Amino acid sequence: MALVLVTGASSGFGLATARTFAEAGHAVAIGARREERLARLAEELRSLGAPSVFARALDVTDRKSIDFFRDELADAIGVPDTLVNNAGLARGTERVADAEGIAWREMIETNLLGSLWMTRSFLPAMLERGSGHVIYVGSVAGHKGYAGGSVYCATKAGILRICEALRLETLGRGIRVTTVDPGAAETEFSIVRFSGDEAAAEKVYDGYEPLHAQDVADCVYFAATRPPHVNIDEIKVMPTAQADPWHVARTTEPS
Numbered sequence: 001m002a003l004v005l006v007t008g009a010s011s012g013f014g015l016a017t018a019r020t021f022a023e024a025g026h027a028v029a030i031g032a033r034r035e036e037r038l039a040r041l042a043e044e045l046r047s048l049g050a051p052s053v054f055a056r057a058l059d060v061t062d063r064k065s066i067d068f069f070r071d072e073l074a075d076a077i078g079v080p081d082t083l084v085n086n087a088g089l090a091r092g093t094e095r096v097a098d099a100e101g102i103a104w105r106e107m108i109e110t111n112l113l114g115s116l117w118m119t120r121s122f123l124p125a126m127l128e129r130g131s132g133h134v135i136y137v138g139s140v141a142g143h144k145g146y147a148g149g150s151v152y153c154a155t156k157a158g159i160l161r162i163c164e165a166l167r168l169e170t171l172g173r174g175i176r177v178t179t180v181d182p183g184a185a186e187t188e189f190s191i192v193r194f195s196g197d198e199a200a201a202e203k204v205y206d207g208y209e210p211l212h213a214q215d216v217a218d219c220v221y222f223a224a225t226r227p228p229h230v231n232i233d234e235i236k237v238m239p240t241a242q243a244d245p246w247h248v249a250r251t252t253e254p255s
């Protein structure tokens with residue numbers, strides 16, 4: 001039994017990941033900004049079999065919120081064995097030349113700085129214990145840029161470099177570092193990207209079967225449950241109908 005902390009657990013990959021670990025009998029800590037969703041999920045995780053569940057509001061862009069979450073979790077259960085840095089978002093599809101840039105800061109603060117500060121907060125205790133696993137949910141957007149996604153892609157490319165640096169910084173100290181990099185997956189991601197426009201979000205998934213949240217949770221679970229001497233550096237996972245961020249085989253033209 002391990003203690004697994006999942007950020008962004010109120011929806012999508014994070015929610016599916018929390019359920020997957022709970023079903024397998026692990027203790028689960030969940031954080032996100034929408035507390036009422038977390039409270040409902042916490043009940044469900046207990047009924048699925050998690051021996052203990054810790055649920056608190058968490059805003060990864062706010063260091064005070066992160067440190068409060070860490071301290072409360074330490075008092076309630078302890079130091080996580082696995083930290084899943086999943087919270088993240090894309091906003092809009094502005095091209096650089098026309099961008100107002102209002103969402104640039106939010107993407108950088110959430111995806112890049114948020115994951116960094118989470119790691120900064122939890123890694124020292126893992127190092128002291130001599131074991132721990134930090135798993136990032138990156139994206140295929142970190143491997144290849146696409147028009148309208150410059151800043152989002154940059155945040156996810158940054159995660160790849162952070163993972164490389166972390167593996168060197170923690171070498172020989174019992175720490176594992178993994179990035180799971182999905183392609184198109186139907187979650188609330190596109191609804192957030194298009195500011196609540198559900199019709200625009202649905203078009204993203206027209207004419208092919210995207211990944212489901214569970215597909216990504218399965219990858220996270222696989223990486224986390226290898227024996228301690230095995231580090232999965234990177235899992236890149238896309239729908240069969242997708243070759244890279246921009247090339248998707250659709251049976252219909254997007255309307």
Ligand SMILES: NC(=O)c1ccc[n+]([C@@H]2O[C@H](COP(=O)([O-])OP(=O)(O)OC[C@H]3O[C@@H](n4cnc5c(N)ncnc54)[C@H](OP(=O)(O)O)[C@@H]3O)[C@@H](O)[C@H]2O)c1
Binds near residue numbers: 090111139183
């Ligand atoms: N869906 C895709 O196609 C796709 C593909 C590749 C990578 N990804 C990445 O996968 C991760 C999860 O996305 P998803 O697809 O599951 O989208 P989602 O359904 O929109 O879930 C995003 C989660 O992140 C949380 N979050 C956002 N900002 C936060 C903040 N400041 N503090 C704490 N939590 C925050 C949200 O919770 P609250 O709003 O309640 O805070 C929500 O639980 C993201 O990093 C995303 O970039 C998604």
